[in-house]
Amino acid sequence: MSRLEQRLADLEAPHQASPERRTTPPADYVITGIDVARATSTPARDQSPPQIEGRLFADIVARESVIKAAGFAAGLRRALDPETRNRIRFEMRREVKRARKQRRSDLKAAMRDYAARGRADLDDIDEGAA
Numbered sequence: 001m002s003r004l005e006q007r008l009a010d011l012e013a014p015h016q017a018s019p020e021r022r023t024t025p026p027a028d029y030v031i032t033g034i035d036v037a038r039a040t041s042t043p044a045r046d047q048s049p050p051q052i053e054g055r056l057f058a059d060i061v062a063r064e065s066v067i068k069a070a071g072f073a074a075g076l077r078r079a080l081d082p083e084t085r086n087r088i089r090f091e092m093r094r095e096v097k098r099a100r101k102q103r104r105s106d107l108k109a110a111m112r113d114y115a116a117r118g119r120a121d122l123d124d125i126d127e128g129a130a
Contacts, residue, residue, distance in 0.1 A: 052060075078084065
């Protein structure tokens with residue numbers, strides 16, 4: 001056996017250790033417990049959901065309302081900011097100008113088409129009289 005073959009055999013030896021090393025042992029655990037959590041969190045039909053006392057319920061509702069109102073106020077304050085209003089005004093002016101130009105060009109095209117049809121009708125009448 002040459003030196004190269006000996007070295008190759010030495011390098012391959014750890015990879016050919018034993019067949020049980022290549023196989024993974026069966027897992028005794030589950031990575032996600034979705035099924036377990038669903039089974040334990042779903043109340044049985046004979047059990048009623050936990051009751052919340054009136055004060056706690058009112059407190060939860062009041063907090064949600066306050067959070068929604070604060071969010072609405074922040075959005076309104078931002079919308080009424082002078083910088084935002086100026087940007088909106090600028091965009092509206094630009095859109096109005098664009099719409100005017102478009103209407104003007106549509107009107108001119110319609111007038112050209114109308115005039116061309118009128119000329120074509122006059123030509124048809126002249127040919128019929130001759």
